[in-house]
Structure formats: C-alpha cells, structure tokens
Amino acid sequence: MKQVSLLGCGFVADLYMRSLQVMPGITVAAVHDRDADRLREFCAHWGLTACDTFEEFLAAAPAGGLILNLTNPAAHYALNLACLEAGHHVYSEKPLALEMDEARALHALATERGLMLASAPCSVLGEAAQTLGQALRRGIAGTPRAIYAELDDGFIPQAPHADWFSESGAPWPAGDEFRTGCTLEHAGYYLAWLIAWFGSVRTVVAASADTGADKGVAGPVAPDLAVATLFFEDGPVTRLTCSIVAPHDHSIRIVGDKGVLSCGAAWDNAAKVRFARRLTLRRRLMEHPFPRRLRLAKPTHPKVKRWGAAAMNFMLGPSELLDALDEGRPCRLSSDFALHLTEVTLAIQNAGEDAGAQRPARGLGAGRRNLGPARRPRRSRRARGPRGCGPRL
Structure with a gap:
C-alpha cells in the first residue's frame, strides 16, 4: 500500500481527495492544516486522522515518503523547503514558489539530497x-x-x-x-x-x-x-x-x-x-x-467525474512519483x-x-x-512531426 501525506486542507485538497477515491492502492498517512477548525472539518468529512502541529505531521509522515503541499501559494516555498530538509519527497501545488531564486533553491536542495520534487499541474499525464x-x-x-x-x-x-x-x-x-x-x-x-x-x-x-x-x-x-x-x-x-x-x-x-x-x-x-x-x-x-x-x-487512467469547473484526476502526478519511487526509476515529472x-x-x-x-x-x-519514451520514434520523410514527446502513460 502506497501512502501520501497531505499538508493543507483548503479548497483544492478536496479535489485531491475526490481523485484519491478512484486510485486504488494509495492511502493518506498524515494530514495537517494550520487552521485547527478547517483541519477538523476536512478530516471528519473524509475520515482521516489529523496532526495538530506541523512537527507532529512531519513525524507522522512515512520516512522518505511523499508529501503533497496543498497550502496557500505564499507558503509553498517555506513548507516545500521544510519538507525536503526533513528528507521527504515533495509534490507541490502550483506554483512551486513565488520567486525564481526560491524555486532554484528548492531544486538545488532536492538534487543534493536525492529527493523527488515535482509541481502541479499533472494534466500532462491525462x-x-x-x-x-x-x-x-x-x-x-x-x-x-x-x-x-x-x-x-x-x-x-x-x-x-x-x-x-x-x-x-x-x-x-x-x-x-x-x-x-x-x-x-x-x-x-x-x-x-x-x-x-x-x-x-x-x-x-x-x-x-x-x-x-x-x-x-x-x-x-x-x-x-x-x-x-x-x-x-x-x-x-x-x-x-x-x-x-x-x-x-x-x-x-x-x-x-x-x-x-x-x-x-x-x-x-x-x-x-x-x-x-x-x-x-x-x-x-x-x-x-x-x-x-x-x-x-x-x-488510460482512472477518471474523476466533473466537480465545479474541472473533471481532472489530481492524483495522476502524485501517483507517478509513487510509482517511480516503487520502481526505482526517474520520475516523468x-x-x-x-x-x-x-x-x-x-x-x-x-x-x-x-x-x-x-x-x-x-x-x-x-x-x-x-519526459518521453526510452526510444525516440523514427521520423519519416513524408510527415516529420516534432522531435519532442511528452510523458507517456
């Protein structure tokens, strides 16, 4: 059974939970939000166990596991950094950071620690x-x-x-x-x-x-x-x-x-x-x-019924990271x-x-x-398409 830990219980977190319902083999290990009332409402609705503090959350997250940062954009850099420093792989809601220097720092730390760092959106896998x-x-x-x-x-x-x-x-x-x-x-x-x-x-x-x-x-x-x-x-x-x-x-x-x-x-x-x-x-x-x-x-992949403006499986990205970890291969994201x-x-x-x-x-x-297949497709003289090719399902 693969596990993810949810950091942030705001509007988008429910979209991830809806997607999680159609993704067999993935469960939630830990949940935290700085708003105690929001944390309680979210966990009660989805039947999850809450972590009252960020420190408790990091301790409860499986060692070397995947944390989904679903917090407000202004908090992304600081929390992505803290999760990486604690030794966890990170999938961040967009944007990865609000400043380019911050994004570069996160990238450098993930590379140095041998950790996966990815960001939404994942509809490229859709x-x-x-x-x-x-x-x-x-x-x-x-x-x-x-x-x-x-x-x-x-x-x-x-x-x-x-x-x-x-x-x-x-x-x-x-x-x-x-x-x-x-x-x-x-x-x-x-x-x-x-x-x-x-x-x-x-x-x-x-x-x-x-x-x-x-x-x-x-x-x-x-x-x-x-x-x-x-x-x-x-x-x-x-x-x-x-x-x-x-x-x-x-x-x-x-x-x-x-x-x-x-x-x-x-x-x-x-x-x-x-x-x-x-x-x-x-x-x-x-x-x-x-x-x-x-x-x-x-x-292809499990589909999620339309809710509001979207009909997207928000868990395609986290699932790809978990599969890459399990299979010991590079992540397509x-x-x-x-x-x-x-x-x-x-x-x-x-x-x-x-x-x-x-x-x-x-x-x-x-x-x-x-991002592409192991072997690049042969290009015919008759109709030469682009050489780049995207993440394959």
Missing part, C-alpha cells in the same frame, strides 16, 4: 494531453507550424465566488487567487503540455497587466491578463493567453501542414481531441467542417521540468509592459530524457 501528444508524434497534422492556447476563465471578479465551497466546506480562496494571479495559477495547464511535447522554451515575449476590474480584496493584486508568444527548443511558435476577464475559453489549436488538431477543455482529462484536415473546395481553402475524433487505442515550468510562468506573469524578449536561464537539461 488522456487528452496524451492523445494530442500521440497525434503529434505520428504526424497526423503534418509538421506543426503554430499553436494557439487559451486559458480564459470568464469575468471572475463578478462571479458569485463567495458562494463557492468545496465538499468539506472550504471557501474558494478569492484573495489568494487574485493576489497570486491567474497566470501563476493556470498557465501550467497548457505550458506543461507544450514543454513536454517540444522541450524547453527558448524565448518568451510577453505582456501582462491588471485591467483594473474590482476584485473586492484589500491590497495589491496580480495581473489578470497575460499574453505570451513562446519560442520552443524544438517546436512551433505558440501564443498563450491567460485571463480572468475574457469570456471562458480553454481551447488549444495546433496548426499543421495537413490540418488542425484541437481540444476544447484543458481541465477535462477526457476532453475530445479532434483533427480537421485541410482541403480545397470550389477554389476555397478550408478545414474540414466535420473534424475526426482521435482516441488512444488502450484504456522531474524537478528540472518543475523548475523550467516555474521560470517560464513567472516570466509571463511578471512581464508587464516592457519586458521584451526573455530567455529562460535554465532549460530542461538531462531531465528532458525523462
């Missing part, structure tokens, strides 16, 4: 991402030339978020969400896919801003709109948008020489992946009006992957008006070998 990845490897759309990826959530400042509660009664953390920023919170849902497929981001050209929409929280807030153009180590130019003011759109479109691959829902592991081949009809160039749905040949994802995300969020071209200091390095 069925939709894997289906698109397979289509890219097979060159179904030909060589990809451009990608449009959207992560717009609607005009959230006017949403009735005061009425949003998790299953165990935790309120949606509006203050944390608005202060942390939609880019740090959400860009990873497509960035992780893109980095897995095409390798490191070579250059980021981005702009971000606070549109001034009233969010009803005290103090400074993060940008609520960001637009980035990404140039990859081995892939097409990509435009990525993140906002909490534009109409809801979580689609991705990959434009290739033969047509367009698309998926309409980043937050749904079972979202339909389609291919619309390009054709000429009566001297008009167009994509086929009835795209073909693409499917993987074999069953490596610390290099987490660090590069953090660096690119911070570059986009902090771009402002005049950042210009930014070149991430650290690529995936050796960690990229852990």
